[in-house]
Amino acid sequence: MGKSIKDQVAIIGMGCTKFGERWDVGLGDLVIEAAYEAYADAGIDPKDIEACYFGTACAPVVGIAGSAAADALKLRNIPVMRNENWCATGHITLLEACTAVASGLFDIVMALGAEKLKDTGFAGLGTGRGMSPVLEARRTSPGSFGLIAKRYFETYDLTNEQGKELIGKIAVKNHDNGSMCPKAHFNNRVTLEKVVNAPIIAWPLGLFDCCGNSDGAACAIVTRADMAKNFRDDPIYLKGFGISMDSMLPHFRPGFDWLRFDSLVTSSSKAYEMAGVKDPREELDVAEVHDCFTITELVIYENFRFSPWGKARQDVDSGFFTLQGGLPVNTDGGLKCFGHPVGASGIRMTYEIYKQLQQKADKPQRQVKNPRLGLSHTFGGPPQLSAVAIFGNERG
Amino acid sequence: MAGIVAYGGYVPALRMERKVMADAWGRGSLGGERSFANNDEDTVTMAVEAAVNCLHGRRREEVDGVFFASTTAPYQEKLSATLVGTVVDLGREVVTADFANSLRSGTGALMAALNAVACGSSKHLLVTAADYRLGYPRSDFEQSFGDGAAALLVGAEDLVATFEGAYCVSDEMLDVWRNPEDQYVKSWEGRFVLGEGYTAHMKEVVAGVLKKYGLKAGDIAKAVLPAPDGRTHTALAKALGFDVETQLQDPLLAKVGHCGAAQPLLMLSAALEAAKPGDLLLVGAYGDGADALLFKVTERIGTRNPRRSMRHLLENKLPFRSYARFLSYRGILEGQPGEPFRLFPSATVSWRERASYLRCHASRCTQCGTTTYPIQRVCYACGSKDAYEEVRISDRLGKVFTFTRDNLGGRSDDPVVVQTVAELDGGVRFYGLMTDCDPEEVELGLPVDLTFRRLYEGAGFHNYFWKLRPLRKGGTD
Numbered sequence: 079m080g081k082s083i084k085d086q087v088a089i090i091g092m093g094c095t096k097f098g099e100r101w102d103v104g105l106g107d108l109v110i111e112a113a114y115e116a117y118a119d120a121g122i123d124p125k126d127i128e129a130c131y132f133g134t135a136c137a138p139v140v141g142i143a144g145s146a147a148a149d150a151l152k153l154r155n156i157p158v159m160r161n162e163n164w165c166a167t168g169h170i171t172l173l174e175a176c177t178a179v180a181s182g183l184f185d186i187v188m189a190l191g192a193e194k195l196k197d198t199g200f201a202g203l204g205t206g207r208g209m210s211p212v213l214e215a216r217r218t219s220p221g222s223f224g225l226i227a228k229r230y231f232e233t234y235d236l237t238n239e240q241g242k243e244l245i246g247k248i249a250v251k252n253h254d255n256g257s258m259c260p261k262a263h264f265n266n267r268v269t270l271e272k273v274v275n276a277p278i279i280a281w282p283l284g285l286f287d288c289c290g291n292s293d294g295a296a297c298a299i300v301t302r303a304d305m306a307k308n309f310r311d312d313p314i315y316l317k318g319f320g321i322s323m324d325s326m327l328p329h330f331r332p333g334f335d336w337l338r339f340d341s342l343v344t345s346s347s348k349a350y351e352m353a354g355v356k357d358p359r360e361e362l363d364v365a366e367v368h369d370c371f372t373i374t375e376l377v378i379y380e381n382f383r384f385s386p387w388g389k390a391r392q393d394v395d396s397g398f399f400t401l402q403g404g405l406p407v408n409t410d411g412g413l414k415c416f417g418h419p420v421g422a423s424g425i426r427m428t429y430e431i432y433k434q435l436q437q438k439a440d441k442p443q444r445q446v447k448n449p450r451l452g453l454s455h456t457f458g459g460p461p462q463l464s465a466v467a468i469f470g471n472e473r474g
Numbered sequence: 475m476a477g478i479v480a481y482g483g484y485v486p487a488l489r490m491e492r493k494v495m496a497d498a499w500g501r502g503s504l505g506g507e508r509s510f511a512n513n514d515e516d517t518v519t520m521a522v523e524a525a526v527n528c529l530h531g532r533r534r535e536e537v538d539g540v541f542f543a544s545t546t547a548p549y550q551e552k553l554s555a556t557l558v559g560t561v562v563d564l565g566r567e568v569v570t571a572d573f574a575n576s577l578r579s580g581t582g583a584l585m586a587a588l589n590a591v592a593c594g595s596s597k598h599l600l601v602t603a604a605d606y607r608l609g610y611p612r613s614d615f616e617q618s619f620g621d622g623a624a625a626l627l628v629g630a631e632d633l634v635a636t637f638e639g640a641y642c643v644s645d646e647m648l649d650v651w652r653n654p655e656d657q658y659v660k661s662w663e664g665r666f667v668l669g670e671g672y673t674a675h676m677k678e679v680v681a682g683v684l685k686k687y688g689l690k691a692g693d694i695a696k697a698v699l700p701a702p703d704g705r706t707h708t709a710l711a712k713a714l715g716f717d718v719e720t721q722l723q724d725p726l727l728a729k730v731g732h733c734g735a736a737q738p739l740l741m742l743s744a745a746l747e748a749a750k751p752g753d754l755l756l757v758g759a760y761g762d763g764a765d766a767l768l769f770k771v772t773e774r775i776g777t778r779n780p781r782r783s784m785r786h787l788l789e790n791k792l793p794f795r796s797y798a799r800f801l802s803y804r805g806i807l808e809g810q811p812g813e814p815f816r817l818f819p820s821a822t823v824s825w826r827e828r829a830s831y832l833r834c835h836a837s838r839c840t841q842c843g844t845t846t847y848p849i850q851r852v853c854y855a856c857g858s859k860d861a862y863e864e865v866r867i868s869d870r871l872g873k874v875f876t877f878t879r880d881n882l883g884g885r886s887d888d889p890v891v892v893q894t895v896a897e898l899d900g901g902v903r904f905y906g907l908m909t910d911c912d913p914e915e916v917e918l919g920l921p922v923d924l925t926f927r928r929l930y931e932g933a934g935f936h937n938y939f940w941k942l943r944p945l946r947k948g949g950t951d
Contacts, residue, residue, distance in 0.1 A: 205883050206815035211823060212831050212939050213848065215815065215929050216883040216907055221893040224878030232918055280893070281879035326854055329895050329905030332844055336876055336895075 082352045083180040085474050088306035088313040089298050091120020094429040097294035097416045098263040105134070105194040106150035108295035112422075113151055113190060116297040120309055124151065127299075128184040130158045133171030133191040135420035136203070147190055164458030165370065166321070167191060168296065168424025169465035173319050175300045176467075185302055191426070192295035193419030201291055203420075208327065208460055220280035220288055222460050223371040225329070227282050229336040230373065234388050239274075242282050245372035246273035247394050249286040249414060252369060255401060256411020258444040263292045263417040287372040292417025296425035298432075303473055312436045317451065317468040318355070320348025324462045342381035342457065345464040350383075353468040355451070358383050362405055362468075363449035364434045366427035368457035369412040378457065379407075382466075406446050409434060427454040428467060435471040476591040477633035478769065479598065482527030482780030483743040484520050484623040485730055485787040486511045487910040488794045492617045498797040499612040504703070506728035510606070510794070511621040513803040513888055514909055514927035514941065517544040517604035518554050518561075520623035520736075522926045525562045525602050526869070528625035530781035534562065537627070539569035539596045541587055543579035543603040543735045545652070547572060548928075548936050557938075558602055561926050563833045563866050569596060573735075577650075577700075577761035579603070580624070580735040585767065587628040588637045599628045605734025608804060610658045618703060619659075620731020624739035634746060634775045635755065638768035641683035645763045647671060657806070668706050673713075675764040680714050680756065683766035691715035695753035695771075696745045698723040700737035700760070723755075729788050742769075744784040749775050790946045792910060802887035809887040819932040834868035834924065834940055836902055845902045867924070871945060872898035874920040879913045892916050894942050898924075909941040921945040 093115025095108050103111070117124055132147040144158030161171040168191035175189035198204070207222075208214035231241035250270050256262040268286055276284035306313035322345035328334050346358070355361045367382070369375035379390040384405055385398075393399060399407040410416065410430040413423060430439075431452035439445040455466045489507045496503035511520065521542055529537070540562075542555035555570040573579035573586070580603035587599035604623035609615025649671040650661045661667055676699065684690065691697075697716050701707030707725050711718050723745045726737070733740055738759040745755050753771040758764060782790075794800065801807040829835045830848035837849040839862050844855035847867060852859050875897045883891040892908035894916070908916055909927055922942045929937045 200813050202813065202882050204816045205813045206817040208817070210827075211815070211817035211819045211932075212827070212929065212937060213905070214817060215937065215939070216880075216891055217893070218880055218882040221878055221880035221883050221891065224880065225876045225893060225895055228878065228918060229876045277881075278879065279881055281881075283878070326846075326850070327905070330847055330903050332846055332854060332901055332903055334903065 082318070083177065084317050084352050084354070085315050086180045086303050087176045087316045088301055088303045089432055090301050090306050090309040090313045091116045091122065091299035092297065092429045092432050093119060094261055094296040094426050095294050096261050097292045097419065097426070099196050100293040101196060103293070105146050105192055108192050108194065108293060109147055109150040109190060112192065112295035112297040113188065116188070116299050120299040122186065122299060122309065126186050127153065127156065127188045129156055129178060129187045131161060131171045131175040131178070131187065131189045132158055133161045133167040133421040134193055135162050135164060135167045136193060136195060146192070164463055165368065165418065165420055166424060166456040166458040166463050166465040167421040168426065169454070169456045169467060170321060171421070172298055172425050172428060173321060173465065173467060175298070176316050176319070179300050179302055185305060187300050189298045189300055189425060190295070191422040191424060193421040194293050195291050195419050196293050203291070213327070217460070218280070220283055220371065223374055224280035224283045226336050226377060227373040230377065233337060234391070238282060242274045243270065244391055244394060245287055245376055246270050248369065248372040248375050249273045251400050252408050252412045252414035255409050255444060256415025258441045259410040259415065260440055262411045262415040263290050264411070264415045283371055283373065289370050289413035290417035292419050294416065294419040294422045294426060296422050296429050298425055298428060312471065314432045314435050314469045314471055315473050317470045318349040318352030319467045320345035321465045322348070327460050328462065329460065337377060339377070339381055339461065339464070341462060341464040342378060345466045346382045349453070349466040349468050355468065359405060361451060362453050363451050364409055364431060364446045365405060365407045365453040365455070366410070366412065366430050367407055367455045369408055369414050370418055370457070374457060375407070378455070401444055401446065409444050409446060424454065424456040424465065427456065428469070431469050435469060475636050476588040476628060476630055477636035478626050478746070479629040479632055479634065480528050480532060480627040480778045480780070481743040481746050482524050482530065482625050482782070483740045483784055483787055484523035484527060485509045486515055486520065486621050487790060487792045488512050489791045490794045490800060494795055494797055495617050501612060504614065504617045508617065508731035509620045509622055510800060512910060513885065514929065516548050516928050516936070517546050517606060517623070518548050518557050519926050519928055519938070520621065521558050521602035521604040521625065522561045524604065524623040524625035525558060525600055527780040527782050528627055529562060529600070534564055537564050537568065537598045537600050539587070539590070539599040540564060541571050541573060541583040541599065541601045543573035543583040543601070544605050545575060545577065545579065545734055546605050546607055547574060560828060560832045563868070569599070577735050578759045578763070578765055580737070580739045581757065581759040581765040581767060584626060584628070584739065585640060585765070591628050591630050597629060601626045601628055601739070603736040603739045605736050607734050608658050611801065611806060615659055618727065618732055620726070620733045622730055622733035622740050623736050624743050626739055626742070632774060633772055634778050635769040635771045638770050639683070639687055640765060640767045641679050641686050642765045643675060643678055643682070643763045645675060647762065668702065672702060672706065672760050673710055676710055676758055676760055677713060679764040679766035680758060683756065683768055687768060689754070693754055694721060694756045695749065696723045696755050697721055698738060698741045698745050698755055698757040699725065700732065700741060700758065701725045701727070702732060703727065743780070746771070746775065747779070747784055751775055792912070799887050809885060812885050813882070815930070815932060819935065819937050821933070821935065824937070829864060831939055834866060835864040836867045837862035838865045845900055847902050847904055867898055867902050867904070868940060870898040870900065870902065870924070872896040872904065872922050874916060874918055874922060875903070876918065877908070877916050896922050896942050904942070906940055906942045908943065910943050915944065
């Protein structure tokens with residue numbers, strides 16, 4: 079096994095665009111908006127960037143490479159490495175930047191994630207996703223994640239109504255949080271009644287069980303931990319990370335139960351191990367997890383050991399994951415309120431953790447009290463791929 | 475001696491009362507109901523259903539040829555018989571031929587197969603016929619046509635019916651036809667079509683075959699006479715001296731409609747189901763002349779039942795009440811296009827993956843026994859490389875493991891797609907769309923089987939794949 083890079087890398091500046099239907103800006107504008115906020119936050123000059131890691135998943139054309147970032151930002155004669163890894167694109171882009179710095183190859187690099195979904199002319203991520211034009215011809219994202227819900231209800235003896243209410247409460251929580259986040263796409267609060275009665279997208283998932291489709295970009299400036307305080311007093315340190323990919327479309331996987339996702343379990347375990355976290359439920363202070371659909375957030379609670387297997391319901395009912403709870407999750411409203419511009423999301427979620435750990439949440443009402451350790455996470459594919467990063471505000 | 479070894483029909487589950495079609499136009503109904511192909515069915519998929527029904531319980535390796543007959547094949551240039559043979563998992567060394575352009579193409583294919591077996595060039599020929607013809611909107615044809623298929627396995631041994639002989643006439647006339655650019659069947663004046671055409675020719679060949687083999691009308695147990703309508707059918711039978719009550723095989727007009735080239739074979743399949751040893755069956759077919767074939771039922775009848783009986787096929791139906799959706803399913807109305815596909819169909823992919831996609835082969839690991847679909851070169855369970863044997867899973871039954879009713883993945887005229895993961899016998903997981911169902915009836919544990927369907931159009935060709943279907947009780951299932 080390789081070595082730990084705990085406390086060797088720090089984030090010294092971040093930027094995040096307003097997420098939403100940004101009809102009037104293009105991919106390049108989003109990149110500029112996120113990057114220049116990050117430059118200013120880090121107090122660096124664009125010329126200080128030694129390499130750019132660029133994540134975008136649904137680029138409008140094949141072969142976009144790193145051009146969208148290089149062209150917009152006038153990056154010249156430095157490596158610009160494009161990454162595409164489904165919904166974990168942003169996280170893996172960020173973690174590639176972190177491992178590059180940890181290797182000693184570069185001192186200051188930029189991790190940039192951007193997606194312009196609203197130029198495609200349709201509302202969802204689309205039909206026909208994955209590898210095979212035949213096996214996956216009609217596969218959709220809600221259709222794949224919706225398959226989890228009925229298994230969960232059945233396994234834990236919930237009626238359809240009880241199940242819908244359970245996941246509906248996650249939507250209510252995330253909308254409450256998002257209502258206090260100016261950069262979120264949606265700032266509205268919703269009632270449980272509205273959530274459970276909303277039009278069906280992929281039964282039992284209704285409109286409010288699904289995240290929106292948005293444009294957005296986010297950026298992180300990453301440097302060596304031992305240099306971080308040269309830039310600012312409150313850098314955020316990478317404590318641990320894990321990336322894990324399962325084999326095969328889960329739909330065809332023999333014996334798969336649709337509740338325990340090995341990629342979630344192993345990616346979080348790796349991250350906990352590197353960060354020295356024994357009991358994530360107790361030790362983590364804030365988390366941003368992949369709530370592409372409410373059912374996804376529910377099963378993540380259990381796969382990440384936030385809740386015991388089959389017991390997430392008690393925690394949802396008791397408000398354990400609300401801002402006032404024991405482990406606030408998706409404090410900015412999550413994908414539910416930000417939408418999911420695929421390449422940007424992982425870095426956007428890390429932006430929230432970064433700000434929380436600096437106690438600089440844009441609205442004090444949603445600032446978690448004295449957080450030390452935070453987790454951000456994305457879960458991608460049919461689903462198949464998970465990336466977890468844990469950050470802290472003190473260098474150990 | 476050549477004859478029929480096995481038989482099986484197929485009637486799509488979708489049925490529409492003719493009154494629904496009539497009311498849409500404010501015209502009279504012809505009465506009863508008609509079958510019609512779902513939006514994922516065509517003549518190849520229906521022929522496959524009939525072939526699987528016919529070959530139930532038989533070794534596919536014994537089949538050394540496949541014929542396909544239709545006036546509505548999915549391609550103008552490209553064999554359909556090859557696709558049918560591949561999908562039902564026949565071997566590579568098979569004779570293939572398509573028979574086309576005539577309502578007599580079904581009997582034409584059958585006689586060609588009987589002759590090939592009789593002369594010894596083939597041992598077991600699978601004859602399939604399917605049609606889904608279109609009548610002009612509002613026309614009688616629109617109501618009277620049905621969609622369906624039939625398959626007969628022709629051989630020289632273990633016969634359920636022996637081929638006794640045939641009598642054919644050929645007569646050039648334009649009564650019913652369709653030009654290459656036409657979507658709908660055209661016809662000349664009805665009295666000419668029915669009088670000089672259908673009735674005159676059918677009389678001639680039925681009388682001709684009886685005379686040729688020294689028989690009288692009373693010797694025939696069942697006259698299998700496809701007909702354009704009930705009245706003409708009855709009048710023909712009476713004129714030929716058949717007893718309308720006992721000697722006529724149901725022309726299927728009230729519940730199915732006229733299934734074109736498949737109709738004589740579909741009716742023959744139904745007749746065989748009810749036949750007794752020694753019965754003489756007379757099968758007619760009409761189009762630019764006519765054919766009459768004689769079969770004698772053997773002692774083996776009743777031992778080779780198809781998987782699904784005609785009664786099952788007729789009773790297993792999904793009533794359909796939207797004429798607008800009927801028009802859209804048949805491509806007459808163009809619905810609003812759905813979302814574009816992210817994945818582009820590829821002829822090379824379809825060809826390369828034909829063992830998985832068309833033959834529905836899974837890989838069974840020879841090291842650990844795990845069976846995985848689609849074929850995996852490296853075993854999912856134990857990691858063994860290239861240590862597998864291909865196994866066909868298309869005939870396995872299963873149960874719904876999980877599902878979701880997806881409102882995004884469908885077509886605008888059929889918007890709800892039931893995304894389904896099923897656990898098939900032997901622990902094989904299969905992901906597919908549920909078809910021929912009411913989305914609301916799908917539940918965990920619902921018994922399902924696999925059915926071959928046309929998935930979508932793209933890149934200028936048809937993309938076929940397997941779907942799941944609720945397993946319905948009845949018949950011989």
